[in-house]
Amino acid sequence: MALVNEHFLKLPNNYLFADIAKKVNAFKVMHPKADVISMGIGDVTQPLCPAVIEAMHKAADEMGTAEGFRGYGPEQGYDFLREAILKNDFLPRGIHLDIDEIFVNDGAKSDTGNIQELIRWDNSIGVTDPIYPVYIDSNVMIGRAGTVEDGKWSNVIYMHCNAENGFVPQIPKRRVDVIYLCYPNNPTGMVITREELRKWVNYALHNDALIFYDAAYQAYIQDDSIPHSIYEIRGARKCAIEFHSYSKTAGFTGIRCGYTVVPKDLTAATLTGERIALNPLWYRRQCTKFNGTSYISQRAAEAIYTPEGKQQVKATIDYYMQNAKKMLTTLRSLGYEVYGGENAPYIWMRVPDGNSSWQFFENLLYGANVVCTPGVGFGPAGEGYVRFTAFGSHEKTDEALDRITTWSKK
Amino acid sequence: MALVNEHFLKLPNNYLFADIAKKVNAFKVMHPKADVISMGIGDVTQPLCPAVIEAMHKAADEMGTAEGFRGYGPEQGYDFLREAILKNDFLPRGIHLDIDEIFVNDGAKSDTGNIQELIRWDNSIGVTDPIYPVYIDSNVMIGRAGTVEDGKWSNVIYMHCNAENGFVPQIPKRRVDVIYLCYPNNPTGMVITREELRKWVNYALHNDALIFYDAAYQAYIQDDSIPHSIYEIRGARKCAIEFHSYSKTAGFTGIRCGYTVVPKDLTAATLTGERIALNPLWYRRQCTKFNGTSYISQRAAEAIYTPEGKQQVKATIDYYMQNAKKMLTTLRSLGYEVYGGENAPYIWMRVPDGNSSWQFFENLLYGANVVCTPGVGFGPAGEGYVRFTAFGSHEKTDEALDRITTWSKK
Numbered sequence: 001m002a003l004v005n006e007h008f009l010k011l012p013n014n015y016l017f018a019d020i021a022k023k024v025n026a027f028k029v030m031h032p033k034a035d036v037i038s039m040g041i042g043d044v045t046q047p048l049c050p051a052v053i054e055a056m057h058k059a060a061d062e063m064g065t066a067e068g069f070r071g072y073g074p075e076q077g078y079d080f081l082r083e084a085i086l087k088n089d090f091l092p093r094g095i096h097l098d099i100d101e102i103f104v105n106d107g108a109k110s111d112t113g114n115i116q117e118l119i120r121w122d123n124s125i126g127v128t129d130p131i132y133p134v135y136i137d138s139n140v141m142i143g144r145a146g147t148v149e150d151g152k153w154s155n156v157i158y159m160h161c162n163a164e165n166g167f168v169p170q171i172p173k174r175r176v177d178v179i180y181l182c183y184p185n186n187p188t189g190m191v192i193t194r195e196e197l198r199k200w201v202n203y204a205l206h207n208d209a210l211i212f213y214d215a216a217y218q219a220y221i222q223d224d225s226i227p228h229s230i231y232e233i234r235g236a237r238k239c240a241i242e243f244h245s246y247s248k249t250a251g252f253t254g255i256r257c258g259y260t261v262v263p264k265d266l267t268a269a270t271l272t273g274e275r276i277a278l279n280p281l282w283y284r285r286q287c288t289k290f291n292g293t294s295y296i297s298q299r300a301a302e303a304i305y306t307p308e309g310k311q312q313v314k315a316t317i318d319y320y321m322q323n324a325k326k327m328l329t330t331l332r333s334l335g336y337e338v339y340g341g342e343n344a345p346y347i348w349m350r351v352p353d354g355n356s357s358w359q360f361f362e363n364l365l366y367g368a369n370v371v372c373t374p375g376v377g378f379g380p381a382g383e384g385y386v387r388f389t390a391f392g393s394h395e396k397t398d399e400a401l402d403r404i405t406t407w408s409k410k
Numbered sequence: 411m412a413l414v415n416e417h418f419l420k421l422p423n424n425y426l427f428a429d430i431a432k433k434v435n436a437f438k439v440m441h442p443k444a445d446v447i448s449m450g451i452g453d454v455t456q457p458l459c460p461a462v463i464e465a466m467h468k469a470a471d472e473m474g475t476a477e478g479f480r481g482y483g484p485e486q487g488y489d490f491l492r493e494a495i496l497k498n499d500f501l502p503r504g505i506h507l508d509i510d511e512i513f514v515n516d517g518a519k520s521d522t523g524n525i526q527e528l529i530r531w532d533n534s535i536g537v538t539d540p541i542y543p544v545y546i547d548s549n550v551m552i553g554r555a556g557t558v559e560d561g562k563w564s565n566v567i568y569m570h571c572n573a574e575n576g577f578v579p580q581i582p583k584r585r586v587d588v589i590y591l592c593y594p595n596n597p598t599g600m601v602i603t604r605e606e607l608r609k610w611v612n613y614a615l616h617n618d619a620l621i622f623y624d625a626a627y628q629a630y631i632q633d634d635s636i637p638h639s640i641y642e643i644r645g646a647r648k649c650a651i652e653f654h655s656y657s658k659t660a661g662f663t664g665i666r667c668g669y670t671v672v673p674k675d676l677t678a679a680t681l682t683g684e685r686i687a688l689n690p691l692w693y694r695r696q697c698t699k700f701n702g703t704s705y706i707s708q709r710a711a712e713a714i715y716t717p718e719g720k721q722q723v724k725a726t727i728d729y730y731m732q733n734a735k736k737m738l739t740t741l742r743s744l745g746y747e748v749y750g751g752e753n754a755p756y757i758w759m760r761v762p763d764g765n766s767s768w769q770f771f772e773n774l775l776y777g778a779n780v781v782c783t784p785g786v787g788f789g790p791a792g793e794g795y796v797r798f799t800a801f802g803s804h805e806k807t808d809e810a811l812d813r814i815t816t817w818s819k820k
Contacts, residue, residue: 001587001617001618001619001679002529002533002587002588002618002619002620002678002679003529003530003532003533003587003678003679003680003681004528004529004530004678004679004680004686004688004691005527005528005529005530005531005691006530006680006681008528008691008694008695009680009686011694015694015697041482043481043482044481045479045481046476046479047473047474047475047476047478047479048473048474048479049474050474052474053470053471053473053474056466056470056473056706057467057470060463060466060467060470060706061463063457063458063463063466063664063665064457064458064459064460064462064463065457066456066457066803068457069455069456069457069458069661069664070664071453071454071455071661071663071664072451072453072663072664073664106516106666106701106703106704107701109699109700109701110699110700110701113698113699113700114699117415117551117552118414118415118418119412119413119414119415120413120414120415120416121415122413123412123413133698134698134699137698138698138699141527141695141698142527142552177411177412177413178412207411208411208412209411209412210412247701251479251481253481253482253701254473254479254480254481254482254483254702254704254705255473255704255705255706256516256701256702256703256704268412268413268414269411269412269413269414270413270414270416270419271413271416276414276419278414281414281415281418284418284421284425285418285551287425288523288543288544288547288548288551289519289520289523289524289544289548290519290520290523291516291517291519291520291657291663291666292664292666293516293666294516294664294665294666294704294706294707295664295665296466296470296665296704296706296707297704297706
């Protein structure tokens, strides 16, 4: 008799963005004329830049000719892209990686979800709270998260990040084997300083822990002192895997391309204490369960590293960051307590008057026809906060801020 | 201390196609002037058809405009493609599927590897032998395959397919929970009749087993009596998940698109006997660990269902099948015992003189400078066979057959 993987049944039934969509739809049915502006889901809105479009046309043409056609590519990505990554994302920061340490993927979500396959089923997991839900859910599915009570998993260690501790996660007292960090942070939009990141690397090195470091939003960092990669910290090559994405860097949410760095120095232990390198294990995983990223998407990604591509991508990031700046200014002037938004496209706002995340979400939707994301959807410590994204157009963002202003002053 | 998933360490170190590449490279170093023709790896060679190229250009242009830009698509694929699939791949065969039963993916390899996540870790696995290695390796990685001895896994039931039983797998005496079937078969190129497939569906229904049915090569079927989908068999909706791929159908090995069918009637049991529908579980899995297939690739896939696209795709399949026909004729005329190749792009040949797969591989490489795939790489029952692919150009295929003819007559 085929038996189901019952760990799946432990997952919460409701999915944050599906819940939001349902509530927004209910509102729209009741108010068919209302023009709802979304500052909820973290998806980009601006078109792909010309250098990327040109590269995709060229790649498509190649695929239509006998000489240019390419079948299966290498599972770990084409060298043209991996070399561009090394040369542009790491070398300028003094990070020397080997080309075999780069694994091109179809976006960071897949790999942040799949990476847990490399570790034993009973390793304990540490996450900041609030957190991007994939880190926990992917561990729940395999049974590693344990059992749930009051929204918390028994084998997950939650490191609270809130206004009271300056959104700086503290090293937990309970032993943790694998730590997920995401900086700039989704959902809070906060960053980590070099000194704070060094604490985590040192903890991992001294305790033989692993860090899964999600750098999907690194392109939004404006402050030169903030690290773009965990490998800027000495020793990180021995304890950290890093995830990058072109989704937010270059608007690739519909194109699907990113990459994962698995250094060759990185090892984990067997029960008998043998050290096993994770790079060849990840290579083997990818060769078995993945067949490489679309050639068109890889050529598109390569194009963002050309001089024109760099300029165009930066212009779009600047565009979104102008939104973020206006949002911070307006919300602050209205007396709201806001965080993030300076080195990230997310603004994390404390809900006033002791209301819950969902209450504020509904009030804002019905009062200003603007959608935000209830912070509690990102974990227990997100209760009492909401997330706004800066990924809208200037026009929509301005309009939303005007509405919030009018509504707040009522 | 972070511990490694030790199941990975049980995987055989050598990977079939890497081994072949190594041996071919060694030969090339010694014989730098030799012009080696590969009939080994199952990758296509002919360019993408014009309808597909045009669709990709159009999609790329859309992504460069404010109106046409698309960010995250639905994880399960765009409706335009899912509707085309229902209308073209299933309705004409009398199969009525719901749009929510189709999950677009980035190729069949990912989903045939990932689908095992839905079932309990200790379900037993049945495979035909020889077999596409991903089915077993993906189960080894999670510990479901058990321990290995003489190349066989303790929790895997092997159903031998060889000339002696006409390559028809027999229902095993030992109880099996999940059965992987691939038809037309990779590597043997053999097909399954409606009657034989019905036996498996009935077995699954009566024993509460699941069938994972890989139909990646269905577009190559020439014989009208052979089923293209397991859902042509009554009752299969209650016991089977089916995998499709555009890789071989339309040359998408570099573009990455396929789909998986998970019927809503399909359930598996919990330990307490509760029936759990697998469709919402797979949806949840995909939403957590996958972010949809590239929009460009989905538009490309849609284009193969247009009248021009259908014609162009059929022309390329006919082209490859002309190779297969010539290969069968030539090899037979030389006295070789050959199978498959009539409804599939693969030809499975018995190695003469009681030689091993690898011996014949080396003899052919050194004697005729032609690369085949040693059958033993697909499982113990593949020993004594080799696989040839029909995916070459006409010119290379003719040349390879001429060389094999000369070499065989020596």
